[in-house]
Amino acid sequence: MxxxxxxxxxxxxxxxxxxxxxxxxxxxxxxxxxxxxxxxxxxxxxxxxxxxxxxxxxxxxxxxxxxxxxxxxxxxxxxxxxxxxxxxxxxxxxxxxxxxxxxxxxxxxxxxxxxLGALGPQPAPPPEEIRIEKHGRRHSKKRDAAAISHHYDVGNDFYALVLGPSMVYSCAVFDSPDTSLESAQEAKLDLVCRKLGLQPGMRVLDVGCGWGSFALHAAQRYGVDVVGVTLSTEQADLARKRAADAGLAGQVDIRVQDYRDVTDGPFDAISSIGMSEHVGRAQLGRYVSQLFGLLRPGGRLLNHAISWNAGPTEDDPDSFIPRYVFPDGEMLSLSESMVALEAGGFEVLDVEALRPHYALTLRAWVRNLEQNWDEAVRLTSPGRARVWRLYMAASAIGFENGLTGVNQVLLQRPGRGAGLGSGMPEVPLRRTGWV
Known part of the structure; x- marks a missing residue:
């Protein structure tokens, strides 16, 4: 005892x-x-x-x-x-x-x-910690690239252990708590495709494409051509390989490119899934303007983003998330995002809150990590595995408590495009058109 x-x-x-x-x-x-x-x-x-x-x-x-x-x-x-x-x-x-x-x-x-004999000099931070300010001005292209590399260039094999075969690193959509993670992620990808009204021959931009899962799903199931951009070289390498293995290299173009440097629009539809949290409040107007300019009149944007639900946000550089997980990441409230999107010229078509779904997603990722703990440590480090366990478990609690949310906002650039001959697809009268 x-x-x-x-x-x-x-x-x-x-x-x-x-x-x-x-x-x-x-x-x-x-x-x-x-x-x-x-x-x-x-x-x-x-x-x-x-x-x-x-x-x-x-x-x-x-x-x-x-x-x-x-x-x-x-x-x-x-x-x-x-x-x-x-x-x-x-x-x-x-x-x-x-x-x-x-x-x-x-x-x-x-x-x-x-x-207790614990007094002494300040211990050095664990090596997994980053001081992102060393990489230049906040949300400069160089510093954003460093922030993305810190989080995503941890190793594709490590992420495969955590995320499972889908390699989707954003909130899944569950029919019930018993739905498998793979089925829930496929349901999310398909929901985004239906909301965007994808049709064969469309040209789609996937901002923050990750390991290419949405791009592959949209190209394979809906016959579209997809340009996916990411700042992570490791993500891009695997996404290109997955596209080639699926015989979709001619339809899926994966680039290591800042979204601010994409100039080859127009696109018929744009997906931004779990990416705008990296943009930052100061750059939000530019983000909206850039996507608006890249989208064909009548085209749709799906902005899927985590939101802060607990009142006014305050940046705290001395907290866990910016030092270990998402350097320079900023969770905005849904209202802040909506104001910026509407001010940028977009028409709001639909808003869907998915908060409980992210709690289920995170619990599934923690389960995957814990079941493969020794291998995760081997692929990275004990500290890195603990970082991911802490951040995902604590985030799940945040979603369950309602401190954080996640929302899919469907938007349209006003006007009708003529890129498909018969014009852009009509917006359904009711949500049943895509749900």
Whole structure:
């Protein structure tokens, strides 16, 4: 039986200060074997004093995240239970950046660290962390390329373990919670094709094409020609191979290209699936203008994007996501995106919220990762595997709690095109035309 006294009690008090709550929602086990906290709460083990030192230097989300990525904090059992408990406690339950501890709280943290032998210089961040500001001006083409490479050039084999055979890295659409991930991803791809009104002979632009899954589906099932653009060389290499293997190289053109550099419009339809989160608030107007200019009059744009549902957004560069997962990524509210799209000249045809579907998608990805954990670590690093586990599990909780959402916004450039002889397809009178 674990000791009832020892480091864990002091550790629990320190964690309570960081979380901004009197009681902690976790059962803590310290490096000396002692335990503290509710006996029926999810168990989290602090395997090293270094974890407390990280929290002392960065008393918030970043310090805790660094300790987890470094393997100094280890949730036992169901990781979703641990993150759900944390997300409902103190500062984690409040939208926005962590508030800074008071001088008195910092003094208490220092005394605790001294008493537990954890005081010392600030530990170096885990190697999986990026300081994206070193790559130039925010949302410059060079810095955007570096941000995309950090996230996506982790290795195609690693992503295949997590995403499964579909290689789709965006929210799936489930008929029921029991629907397989593969079926749900195919349903999403087909839904996008139907919303766009794809017909044989159309020319389609896929912005942020990933590993080419939408491009292949649209070309194979709907007989269209697709230009897919990505900033990830690893994604492009695999997407081209998949197109060649499927006999679609003549219909699918995959480019390593910034969306701002696409000049060979017009296109009859444009898909942007899980890409606009990388654009940034300051560049949103340019993004809308660029896609509007590339689209034929009467053509449709499908913008599929994560949204922030918890009030006004604040950029916090010292949080986990920008340091480890999506450098420079910005989640906008749905209303912000809609204002920009309409101001850019688009007509809104439909908005569909898919928030519960992303929670199911993320849980499926976490399952895939955990079932292939040893191989994922071999392909990347223990820290990288922990980064993905933390970000996907925590994101699933965010979608379940309603802090974040995901929406498909279907838009049209006003006017009728003549590129297909008989004009662009008519918009259905009801959603039943594509659902």
């Amino acid at each position: 674990a000791k009832s006294h020892g480091a864990a009690g002091q550790l629990a008090k320190a964690l309570g200060i960081v979380l901004g709550t009197d009681g902690i929602p976790l059962r803590l086990r310290a490096w000396d074997g002692s335990e503290a906290g509710p006996e029926d709460a999810p168990l989290v083990e602090f395997t090293s004093r270094r974890a407390l030192r990280r929290i002392l230097w960065q008393p918030g989300q970043l310090g805790l995240s660094r300790a987890y990525v470094a393997g100094e904090i280890d949730p036992h059992g169901d990781i979703f239970a641990a993150f759900a408990a944390l997300s409902s406690a103190g500062k984690f339950a409040e939208p926005g950046p962590f508030s800074t501890p008071t001088a008195r709280e910092v003094a208490t943290l220092v005394r605790t660290a001294v008493g």
